[in-house]
Amino acid sequence: MKLDSVQIRNLRNLQQVSLNPSHGVNFILGINGSGKSSILEAIHYLGFGRSFRTTKHKHVIQSDQESFTVFCQCTDQESVKRLGISRNINDAVSVSINGVRGNKISELVSQLPVQIFTPQSSDILLGSPKLRRKYIDWCLFHVEHPFLICSNSYTKLLKHNNALCRKHQVGYAEPQRIYWTEHLAKYGETLTQFRNTMMERLIPLITSNLEHFLPEFCVEISYYRGWEKGLDLIEALAKASDRDYRNGYISVGPHKADVRFKIDGKPAHEVLSRGQLRMLVAALQLATTQCLMSYTQKTCIFLLDDVGAELDAAKREVFIDKLLESNTQLFVTAIEAHQLEFIDKYQNKKMFHVEHGQVREES
Numbered sequence: 001m002k003l004d005s006v007q008i009r010n011l012r013n014l015q016q017v018s019l020n021p022s023h024g025v026n027f028i029l030g031i032n033g034s035g036k037s038s039i040l041e042a043i044h045y046l047g048f049g050r051s052f053r054t055t056k057h058k059h060v061i062q063s064d065q066e067s068f069t070v071f072c073q074c075t076d077q078e079s080v081k082r083l084g085i086s087r088n089i090n091d092a093v094s095v096s097i098n099g100v101r102g103n104k105i106s107e108l109v110s111q112l113p114v115q116i117f118t119p120q121s122s123d124i125l126l127g128s129p130k131l132r133r134k135y136i137d138w139c140l141f142h143v144e145h146p147f148l149i150c151s152n153s154y155t156k157l158l159k160h161n162n163a164l165c166r167k168h169q170v171g172y173a174e175p176q177r178i179y180w181t182e183h184l185a186k187y188g189e190t191l192t193q194f195r196n197t198m199m200e201r202l203i204p205l206i207t208s209n210l211e212h213f214l215p216e217f218c219v220e221i222s223y224y225r226g227w228e229k230g231l232d233l234i235e236a237l238a239k240a241s242d243r244d245y246r247n248g249y250i251s252v253g254p255h256k257a258d259v260r261f262k263i264d265g266k267p268a269h270e271v272l273s274r275g276q277l278r279m280l281v282a283a284l285q286l287a288t289t290q291c292l293m294s295y296t297q298k299t300c301i302f303l304l305d306d307v308g309a310e311l312d313a314a315k316r317e318v319f320i321d322k323l324l325e326s327n328t329q330l331f332v333t334a335i336e337a338h339q340l341e342f343i344d345k346y347q348n349k350k351m352f353h354v355e356h357g358q359v360r361e362e363s
C-alpha cells in the first residue's frame, strides 16, 4: 500500500494539514518543535491505532480540542482504499474503512503495514524480550492471518492458567488445571510453529542486510522458543509445574521466547556503539519489509524519524537506498537539509517544509 493523500486535523500542533506524498521518498524538514514527528505520528495512528510517543491518546489531541482525526487514501496494484481514525478526549476510537465506520483497530491496521524507526528503536535490542517478540509477531500479523486468533487464544489461556496456578497455591483446582494445561500447550505449540517459520525467513534477510549495514561484524542470531530444547511444551509445563505453583504463574512457553544477537559470543548491545546498534535495528526492520514483500506482495510505509540522530551520512544513505529497493514508501524527517546531502540521486521524491504546524510542499 502507498499513501496518495493524508489529511490530519487537530493532532498536536497540526490543526489542518493535507499532504499528497510521493510513492517513493518524502523528506520532511523543519526546526525543533515545528511538527515533523507529529506528521509521522499521524501516519503511525493509521498503521497501529496508537502513537509511538505516548500511550495517552488525549495528549495527542490538540490542546482545547475534543478529538483528532487522520484520513488517508492509499493504493496498491489492485485497489484504492480510504482509511481513517479518530480519537476523542474520552478515549473513544472510531475507525473507517472505505466509508464504513467501526471501532475495531485490528481491521484498520491490517490494511496498512507501517513501520517506524526512531532514536528509541534501539530499545528492541536493549529492552525486554517482549519487544523482540513483538517484532516477530508484527510480521506474522501481516503475513499469516490465522496467527492473530492463535496468539489471542494463547494469551487468554495463559491468563487462565496463571489464575489456576494461584488457586493451586491455596489447595484446589487440580482437575481443571490438567485440562487447561493441555489447551495451553496445544496453542503454545502452534504459536511457536508460526514464530519458528517466521524466524527461518527473517534470519537470512537480516544477515544479508548486515553485510551492507555492519560489514565489519559477524552477528549470530538465535531464536529461543521459550522452553528447554528436546521437550514438548506439555512436558516442559509438567517439569516446571512445582515451581510454577509456588510462584503462581507459568514460567515456560512462547510468552518467554526471545531473539538473541551475539558478536564473538558476547551480547551485541555490549559490543556495538549506539550508531552501530541503530544499524542492527535498521537491518531488522528492513528484513520485515522484505519479508512482507516476498510473502504477501504488500509494501510497507516506513517512517524514519530524525534520520540525523547517531547515523553518519554514509549509514543514512545506505539505509534509505535499501528501503527504497524494497519498494517502500518512505517518510524521513530531518532538522536541516545538509543531513540529506545525498538525496539528489533519488528520482521519485518530494520535499516538505514544516513551520509552526503548517506544511509546504517544495515545488
Ligand SMILES: Nc1ncnc2c1ncn2[C@@H]1O[C@H](COP(=O)(O)OP(=O)(O)OP(=O)(O)O)[C@@H](O)[C@H]1O
Binding pocket: 011, 012, 013, 030, 031, 032, 033, 034, 035, 036, 037, 038, 039, 059, 060, 061, 062, 063, 335
Ligand atoms: N496536544 C498538543 N497540542 C498542541 N501542540 C502540541 C501538543 N503536544 C505537543 N505540541 C507541540 O507540537 C509541536 C510539534 O512537535 P513535534 O514533536 O512534532 O516537533 P518536531 O518538528 O518533530 O521537533 P523535533 O525536531 O524537536 O523532534 C511542538 O511544538 C509541541 O510543543
